[in-house]
Amino acid sequence: MPTQIINGAELFWDELGTGEPIILHHGYTGAHDVWLDEIGPRLSDRFRCIVMDCRGAGESEHTADGYNIAQYARDVVSFADFLGLDKVTYVGHSMGGGIGYQLGVEYGDRLNKLVLVAPIPAGGIKGDLSAHEQSRQLRSAADGRAQMIEQRNLLRLRAPEESVVQSVDRALSVSQAHFDDSWQTMIDFDVKDRLDNLTTPTLMVAGAADGLCKANVNDWQKLPNATLHVFSRVGHGIPREVPDAFSDTIADFMEHGVVNAKTQQEKLDSFVA
DSSP states (O other): OOEEEETTEEEEEEEEOOSEEEEEEOOTTOOSHHIIIIIHHHHTTTEEEEEEOOTTSTTSOOOSSOOSHHHHHHHHHHHHHHTTOSOEEEEEETHHHHHHHHHHHHOGGGEEEEEEESOOOTTOOOSOOHHHHHHHHHHHSTTHHHHHHHHHHHHOSSSOHHHHHHHHHHHHHSOHHHHHHHHHHHHHOOOGGGGGGOOSOEEEEEETTSTTHHHHHHHHHHOTTEEEEEETTOOSOHHHHSHHHHHHHHHHHHHHOOOSHHHHHHHHHHHHO
């Protein structure tokens, strides 16, 4: 199991394939699994797919502190330094998308492209927070694991059933500090007034059946150099639900970059001129 000390934390990482480097980062209570098992193999013939687990999650060290988006972004940059990469494409899911926003506004010079996959809102998580309190209770309940599996299966649309069990086990394995502090940092997160400065070519990927879809589309409209892809009848777990289509979308973006109404109009303007 490859690990590396990054900013005082022993972090798991792995890679497959060769080509332009892409760092793929998981969400709040996730890990590298879907990237290494599903997405990486679909892209590794064209790209160097690099995965990492953030502190307190997956196979990485359960550190005493550092569970905030600013630190996670610093860890990504330091990890790229360890690999000798001046620039990378970063793909982040959910909380990992929040890390992507942070990278875009703070470390844009280190990014070739940015892919935000069902990211947390640029203004942080708002609204009813009861689901998180329920998750807290289930973490310590005798039948909590079984209840979590049953609950997630209710929302499962296309992902295989075994992936639900894997995701629950990963969620239960994160450190308590990660569970508490990472949730709080997603509430406190706010870069919505800095999106104009995020000029990295960006792909926003949303699931039409995800509760974050509206926020994702609203944030996409504020990004100055971004394109949008929305998957129909897909929820929050996009990479697991539609791995083939998602991988094709990533590859298409890597080849063609940002395509939107503005870039199309620029083509027309150039033709007329």
